[in-house]
Amino acid sequence: MRPLLFLTALTATSFAQTQKQSEFYTIEPIPLPPGEIMEIGSIALMPDDKVAVTTRRGDLWICEGAYGDDLSKVKWTRFAHGLHEPLGMYWKDGSLYLTQRPEFSRLQDSNGDGTADVFETINSDWGINGDYHEYAFGTPPDKNGDVWITLCLTGSGGAASDWRGWTVRITPDGKMIPTCSGIRSPGGIGFNAEGDVFYTDNQGLWNGSSSLKWLKPGSFQGNPTGNKYHKLANLPAPPEPQDKSRVLAEHLKFPDYIPPAVVLPHGKVGQSPTAIEPDLSGGKFGPWAGQVYIGEQTHSQVQRVFLEKVNGIYQGAVFLFLEGFQCGIIPAKLDERGVLFVGGSNRGWASRGNQPFNFDRIKWTGKTPFEILTMSAQPDGFTLTFTEPLDPASAANPASYSMEAWTYILQKGYGSPEVDKATPIIKSASVAADGKSVRLVIEGLVRGHVHHLKAPGVKSASGLTLWHPDAFYTLNEIPK
Amino acid sequence: MIPLRYTLLFCLSLLPTHLRAQDGEQLYGLYCAACHAPDGKGATGGAFPPLAGSEWIHGNPKRSVAIILKGLTGPIEVSGKSYNLEMPPQGDALTDDQIGAILNFVHNAWGNTGQEVKRDLVRVTRAEFESRTTPWTAPELLKLFPLEKQDTALANLTSRVYKGQWNLMPDFNKIQAENVEEEHKGILDTALAAMKEDFGIVWEGDFMAPVDGEHLFILDADDGARLILNGQPVAEVKGLGPMGSGKRISKGKAVLKAGANPVRIEYFQGKGEQGISLGWKLTGAKEWQWVSAQTPKSKPGTPPIPLTPQDGKTVIYRNFIEGSTARGIGFGFPGAVNMVYSADHLAPELMWSGGFIDAGRHWTNRGQGFQPPLADEVVTLTKQPILAPSARFKGYSLDPNGNPTFHIKLDGQLLSDAFAPGPDGTLIRTLTLSGGASVLEIPLGDNPSVTPVKSVSLAPGKPVTVTYHLK
Numbered sequence: 035m036r037p038l039l040f041l042t043a044l045t046a047t048s049f050a051q052t053q054k055q056s057e058f059y060t061i062e063p064i065p066l067p068p069g070e071i072m073e074i075g076s077i078a079l080m081p082d083d084k085v086a087v088t089t090r091r092g093d094l095w096i097c098e099g100a101y102g103d104d105l106s107k108v109k110w111t112r113f114a115h116g117l118h119e120p121l122g123m124y125w126k127d128g129s130l131y132l133t134q135r136p137e138f139s140r141l142q143d144s145n146g147d148g149t150a151d152v153f154e155t156i157n158s159d160w161g162i163n164g165d166y167h168e169y170a171f172g173t174p175p176d177k178n179g180d181v182w183i184t185l186c187l188t189g190s191g192g193a194a195s196d197w198r199g200w201t202v203r204i205t206p207d208g209k210m211i212p213t214c215s216g217i218r219s220p221g222g223i224g225f226n227a228e229g230d231v232f233y234t235d236n237q238g239l240w241n242g243s244s245s246l247k248w249l250k251p252g253s254f255q256g257n258p259t260g261n262k263y264h265k266l267a268n269l270p271a272p273p274e275p276q277d278k279s280r281v282l283a284e285h286l287k288f289p290d291y292i293p294p295a296v297v298l299p300h301g302k303v304g305q306s307p308t309a310i311e312p313d314l315s316g317g318k319f320g321p322w323a324g325q326v327y328i329g330e331q332t333h334s335q336v337q338r339v340f341l342e343k344v345n346g347i348y349q350g351a352v353f354l355f356l357e358g359f360q361c362g363i364i365p366a367k368l369d370e371r372g373v374l375f376v377g378g379s380n381r382g383w384a385s386r387g388n389q390p391f392n393f394d395r396i397k398w399t400g401k402t403p404f405e406i407l408t409m410s411a412q413p414d415g416f417t418l419t420f421t422e423p424l425d426p427a428s429a430a431n432p433a434s435y436s437m438e439a440w441t442y443i444l445q446k447g448y449g450s451p452e453v454d455k456a457t458p459i460i461k462s463a464s465v466a467a468d469g470k471s472v473r474l475v476i477e478g479l480v481r482g483h484v485h486h487l488k489a490p491g492v493k494s495a496s497g498l499t500l501w502h503p504d505a506f507y508t509l510n511e512i513p514k
Numbered sequence: 515m516i517p518l519r520y521t522l523l524f525c526l527s528l529l530p531t532h533l534r535a536q537d538g539e540q541l542y543g544l545y546c547a548a549c550h551a552p553d554g555k556g557a558t559g560g561a562f563p564p565l566a567g568s569e570w571i572h573g574n575p576k577r578s579v580a581i582i583l584k585g586l587t588g589p590i591e592v593s594g595k596s597y598n599l600e601m602p603p604q605g606d607a608l609t610d611d612q613i614g615a616i617l618n619f620v621h622n623a624w625g626n627t628g629q630e631v632k633r634d635l636v637r638v639t640r641a642e643f644e645s646r647t648t649p650w651t652a653p654e655l656l657k658l659f660p661l662e663k664q665d666t667a668l669a670n671l672t673s674r675v676y677k678g679q680w681n682l683m684p685d686f687n688k689i690q691a692e693n694v695e696e697e698h699k700g701i702l703d704t705a706l707a708a709m710k711e712d713f714g715i716v717w718e719g720d721f722m723a724p725v726d727g728e729h730l731f732i733l734d735a736d737d738g739a740r741l742i743l744n745g746q747p748v749a750e751v752k753g754l755g756p757m758g759s760g761k762r763i764s765k766g767k768a769v770l771k772a773g774a775n776p777v778r779i780e781y782f783q784g785k786g787e788q789g790i791s792l793g794w795k796l797t798g799a800k801e802w803q804w805v806s807a808q809t810p811k812s813k814p815g816t817p818p819i820p821l822t823p824q825d826g827k828t829v830i831y832r833n834f835i836e837g838s839t840a841r842g843i844g845f846g847f848p849g850a851v852n853m854v855y856s857a858d859h860l861a862p863e864l865m866w867s868g869g870f871i872d873a874g875r876h877w878t879n880r881g882q883g884f885q886p887p888l889a890d891e892v893v894t895l896t897k898q899p900i901l902a903p904s905a906r907f908k909g910y911s912l913d914p915n916g917n918p919t920f921h922i923k924l925d926g927q928l929l930s931d932a933f934a935p936g937p938d939g940t941l942i943r944t945l946t947l948s949g950g951a952s953v954l955e956i957p958l959g960d961n962p963s964v965t966p967v968k969s970v971s972l973a974p975g976k977p978v979t980v981t982y983h984l985k
């Protein structure tokens with residue numbers, strides 16, 4: 035009787051203190067112009083703390099007061115209408131630049147009346163045929179001043195218009211350079227902190243799971259539907275991937291087929307990834323400086339991604355991060371001051387939450403959650419760093435961790451189940467002298483697989499369990 | 515005392531996660547299976563509500579936690595069947611950890627795809643409803659935690675759209691699909707293909723049967739449709755014809771295992787009206803559960819969003835407009851004259867008077883297809899590129915009334931092409947060529963009642979005005 039009583043009592047006290055999103059981040063809906071349907075497709079930060087958004091209905095609105103303490107005082111001005119579904123926008127030198135469905139354009143207010151009167155077409159060299167699927171997502175300019183635009187296929191099985199299934203660059207003098215092929219259905223495009231370009235591609239044909247992909251110039255991204263346009267580019271087409279193969283097998287046959295940098299396991303880490311936004315806030319949005327955030331449309335979330343380059347290829351880990359938005363997220367923009375703006379739409383597909391569209395401001399409260407900060411591949415395991423000092427007993431205990439690994443079938447059919455499952459064994463866990471990182475030695479790593487690390491047993495020195503105990507690392511390369 | 519406490523604490527934290535997962539199954543067997551059955555289908559042949567395939571496990575996981583903590587009483591509908599039983603509260607018998615483990619098992623067992631339940635959620639939910647002393651009723655729960663709309667019995671649904679003209683159901687396996695979509699709402703809707711005629715759709719996914727046993731199906735379509743479950747045809751509406759009259763309705767039945775049953779619904783549309791309705795129920799149940807946007811009585815359609823000029827300024831609609839190209843730009847001028855300019859063909863292609871355009875098609879759902887102007891009579895001016903292939907569209911500028919001037923770059927020349935409404939239902943076009951010496955021939959189309967000339971010659975520095983009479 036006595037031991038049992040003790041056990042019950044101790045079970046209660048063994049509950050670690052838990053962490054809630056609201057302790058770390060505030061999500062504040064920004065009031066929208068009354069009566070307007072604001073399904074937001076892109077966000078641009080402007081001088082004087084103004085924020086511009088474009089909507090599915092072709093409007094461009096400018097918001098004043100989006101940084102203010104009292105959001106009820108925001109003021110909206112419609113700067114332009116009649117645009118064709120812009121999904122990319124930035125401000126530069128007095129103009130707003132837009133990636134619209136049919137073209138890349140510059141908008142100006144030449145007479146200073148507060149509305150656009152010049153709609154200059156800079157480039158429109160890609161095809162559209164009226165299929166709603168032919169989305170075009172664009173970046174701000176890269177280091178060279180080029181804007182990257184990724185072009186969804188026609189439907190998800192065809193490439194009826196020129197350059198569908200490609201990513202192109204528009205140079206500062208308005209020329210289009212076809213740059214990467216093998217695209218299926220992008221949900222967003224953007225940079226990492228180093229300025230390399232990535233896009234998110236959605237699960238479907240030739241895509242076992244949604245993922246974050248690196249747009250290395252000249253690369254093939256896996257979906258052969260748009261390969262007929264290599265002829266237009268005077269380039270040799272990549273070999274057609276073998277049906278029912280694996281990404282790794284096809285990459286080894288054809289190295290320019292760049293494997294997804296980070297797989298976002300379908301269902302476990304969202305279902306429809308969208309925006310890509312690097313953290314250049316230098317720690318003003320939490321301890322994640324240099325990492326990348328990804329929007330998620332179906333699950334209405336923001337995920338966090340740690341990237342590293344191994345043997346010349348990007349790979350890394352995705353962590354669940356922010357959730358509870360009232361609508362699926364499409365664009366995201368993080369200010370250098372550490373204010374994240376997100377917008378969204380349910381757009382005829384379902385998304386979590388109660389709203390058909392949203393525009394939210396997210397700020398860090400200044401309190402650091404206990405989380406895995408980074409996860410780096412090692413020849414025989416991984417190194418984890420944490421945001422807070424560790425409880426050495428739990429962090430050094432291999433039983434505090436477990437791992438599963440799997441990959442997906444690369445196939446012409448829609449999506450893939452998780453296959454080739456493996457259970458790597460955590461052999462040891464050593465806490466570094468700084469007390470904030472752990473070296474895991476693991477038996478049975480599988481190259482090409484997603485490695486799902488679970489660390490529910492790890493505690494911080496102050497007794498917290500991890501806010502998010504899961505990490506999903508895509509091991510394209512095992513370092514030597 | 516102190517050392518013992520630490521030892522036990524340490525041992526508990528050592529439990530690896532896969533053991534905890536097994537815990538959930540064991541705890542379920544211990545505390546829940548008596549009523550809900552070890553296979554989640556409801557004990558004693560379904561006298562108790564099933565958890566396998568139940569719509570109640572989807573959405574906010576707090577709902578499940580709340581039910582376990584406080585129990586449930588009175589009538590409730592689960593997977594299309596009514597129950598009126600008492601579920602005793604378990605909140606005082608089970609710890610937060612145990613409740614979390616049980617729910618994480620239930621939410622992932624038997625093909626279920628419920629959300630993860632974190633221990634913290636159980637703790638928070640327990641605190642939130644601490645003062646409650648009575649079991650929940652179903653209406654109370656629905657008010658706090660509404661069921662997700664997309665949860666029909668159709669899970670993992672995808673749609674494939676095919677183009678073709680058929681009188682009978684084709685073999686879709688031999689045709690290349692134009693498009694594939696995930697249909698997270700689990701709803702069959704022909705309108706999402708946004709095609710009027712001569713197309714087909716194949717939906718595939720899992721029919722989540724709530725229980726083992728006989729399920730009834732009712733299928734109607736305009737035109738043909740076929741329901742295939744577990745590879746077996748269950749119902750078929752053959753050939754061309756309307757829906758809703760009752761004459762073409764096909765009913766079928768299938769004995770299913772609880773959980774996921776692969777389902778395939780084939781559909782084709784000829785001309786005219788389109789639609790599909792599919793309902794199901796358990797043998798003996800009263801109401802059909804619809805898994806289609808249409809029921810036999812409803813009509814499809816998007817809400818109309820007609821656009822009109824505002825504050826005396828021209829309204830612009832840049833989208834896919836029937837009769838022009840994908841880079842068409844629509845202008846609704848004050849005075850009820852309208853135009854579509856093609857940025858592909860570098861010419862005004864359509865003009866009409868009256869209403870401008872209905873944006874409903876493109877601004878709701880997924881926005882597929884070309885939208886015709888809001889007029890019975892639309893004048894087509896030209897239908898092909900009117901300038902040399904090297905001509906480039908450089909955009910447009912707007913005057914203070916929102917009227918456009920298009921800018922076109924030619925070899926060594928610039929063409930400005932301005933449009934503004936004139937008196938009495940006219941549209942005034944002003945063409946200006948600058949640079950170079952070449953004269954440009956601009957075709958205007960062959961519509962003598964709208965504009966008498968078929969083309970104009972444009973010399974640099976000498977603007978030409980053309981008047982279109984639209985009323």
